[in-house]
Amino acid sequence: MERKIRIMVAKPGLDGHDRGARILARCFRDAGFEVIYTGCHQTPEQIASAAIQEDVDLVGLSCLSGAHKYLFPKVVELLKEQGAEDIAVIGGGIIPEQDFDLLYKAGVKEVFTPGRSLESIVDWIRENISVQ
Amino acid sequence: MENTSRSTRECSGKEGCDHVELAKRIINGNIRAASRLIRDLEDDVLQAKETLKHIYPHTGRAQVIGITGSPGAGKSTITDELVSAFREKENKVAVLAVDPSSPFSGGAILGDRIRMQRHASDPDVFIRSLATRGALGGLSNAVGSAIHILDAMGKDRILVETVGVGQQEVDVINHAHTVIVVLVPGMGDDIQAIKAGIMEVADIFVINKAHRDGTRRLQKELLSLLDLKGECPGEWKPPVILVDDVLNKDTFNENIATLCRTIEDHHQHLVRTRLLEKKLEKKAVVEILGVLRSSILGPIVKELQATGEFDDMVSRVMKRQNDPYTLVEEVKGNFLRNGKG
Numbered sequence: 001m002e003r004k005i006r007i008m009v010a011k012p013g014l015d016g017h018d019r020g021a022r023i024l025a026r027c028f029r030d031a032g033f034e035v036i037y038t039g040c041h042q043t044p045e046q047i048a049s050a051a052i053q054e055d056v057d058l059v060g061l062s063c064l065s066g067a068h069k070y071l072f073p074k075v076v077e078l079l080k081e082q083g084a085e086d087i088a089v090i091g092g093g094i095i096p097e098q099d100f101d102l103l104y105k106a107g108v109k110e111v112f113t114p115g116r117s118l119e120s121i122v123d124w125i126r127e128n129i130s131v132q
Numbered sequence: 133m134e135n136t137s138r139s140t141r142e143c144s145g146k147e148g149c150d151h152v153e154l155a156k157r158i159i160n161g162n163i164r165a166a167s168r169l170i171r172d173l174e175d176d177v178l179q180a181k182e183t184l185k186h187i188y189p190h191t192g193r194a195q196v197i198g199i200t201g202s203p204g205a206g207k208s209t210i211t212d213e214l215v216s217a218f219r220e221k222e223n224k225v226a227v228l229a230v231d232p233s234s235p236f237s238g239g240a241i242l243g244d245r246i247r248m249q250r251h252a253s254d255p256d257v258f259i260r261s262l263a264t265r266g267a268l269g270g271l272s273n274a275v276g277s278a279i280h281i282l283d284a285m286g287k288d289r290i291l292v293e294t295v296g297v298g299q300q301e302v303d304v305i306n307h308a309h310t311v312i313v314v315l316v317p318g319m320g321d322d323i324q325a326i327k328a329g330i331m332e333v334a335d336i337f338v339i340n341k342a343h344r345d346g347t348r349r350l351q352k353e354l355l356s357l358l359d360l361k362g363e364c365p366g367e368w369k370p371p372v373i374l375v376d377d378v379l380n381k382d383t384f385n386e387n388i389a390t391l392c393r394t395i396e397d398h399h400q401h402l403v404r405t406r407l408l409e410k411k412l413e414k415k416a417v418v419e420i421l422g423v424l425r426s427s428i429l430g431p432i433v434k435e436l437q438a439t440g441e442f443d444d445m446v447s448r449v450m451k452r453q454n455d456p457y458t459l460v461e462e463v464k465g466n467f468l469r470n471g472k473g
Contacts, residue, residue, distance in 0.1 A: 002175065002176075003175050004174075004175065004238070004263075004265075006171070025241050026241065028239060029234055029237060029239035029240060029241045030234070030236075030237045030239060031237065031239060032237045032238045032239045033239050034233075034239060034240045034242060034263050035239065035240065035241050035242065036242045036243075036245060036261050037241060037242070037243050037245070037246065038245055038246060038249055038252075039243075039245075039246035039249060042249060042252075043253070045252075045253045046249055046252035046253050047252075049163075049252050049253050050245065050249065050252045050259070052163055052164055052167060053163060053167050053252075053258055053259055053260055054167065054245075054260060054261060055167040055168050055170065055171040082164070083164060084164060131175075
């Protein structure tokens, strides 16, 4: 029995810059993961309910607009509210280092910023995310 | 709110857990439980089939509509519009959207949802993306069981969107009551190429992006193709519906309304002519054969691989020491005797 890791890549809020998200989606596909891509301009509500319907193991949020301090914790909170706190949330984008702690405390598992190699992100997922 | 996050997963992977309870949750419409069970079936978790047994008696109510066509024809957009139209009638709707798995990495990018995200937070719309995982018929092997789960959840309409298809990927006819083939103008003579495969399975044709050049020609070609078939009185002749540019909102909406009415007409026709019964009979045959294959062939192959016998067979065939026919006859003899004894 082979368990396949399912990941949702989502762009919350008013931010249309999705090249990074697309590159990650492609990289995850090549790593053998199944990736659900939602497109841009998603509300946290849309992301949380889609993640549950898709039964993903991980939600990767990409945000370049500066609204990550609101949007990332909100997704974590909504998942928890719906009994899906076991779905891990990670984030990436233009995120100042001084915001990391706030995000970790809010339940975001890891934050990836420019300069992180694609392999190291895939490795992080392999180490930290398992089905069941 | 009921917390199902752990319990469902624990249940699906273990023996002796309460499948009746899990089935009940799904029948009561629990989204988390349903999506997890679909996942387990995709991953071939043995215990998931146990739960399915308790779900099966609650199925057979939903109308299943297949949407197929070549890549980029507009299947997801049409599906999204149908969801809206059915929601206006207060139907509960589910979508199963299939995209291809990479033959190299086994991974997949499932992007059909992008067109349907406006329905993401509607509690009466359930959208699930599935990867083909090597299945060749344009669907995923889990589609059949996923349909049962959504059906048991109380969905009135289940839309099944296939991968972008070429000629032969017609498995959708084994699941859908009504099949819509979405075409776009500008393929010229290519229509000749597809007329043998997916052209035969259409109950309804949609010519999408009908503001583009070549629409009339495509429509004419389709109609003459359908005329060639000849007409028996009382037989369903697949209508050809033009769907305008999505930006021409008024005509576009009108066209979608026509499509909805035609889906209804087709369903009435199936009921009236008792074709529905025939379809259901065929569906049962396909389903039984599928389960037979996966539960008999699967374990045998697994066993042969585990004992190394399979590799042995491969090398003997390669060296021409044996032929596959004799080898398989031996295997058959062993397993069938053992199974019965």
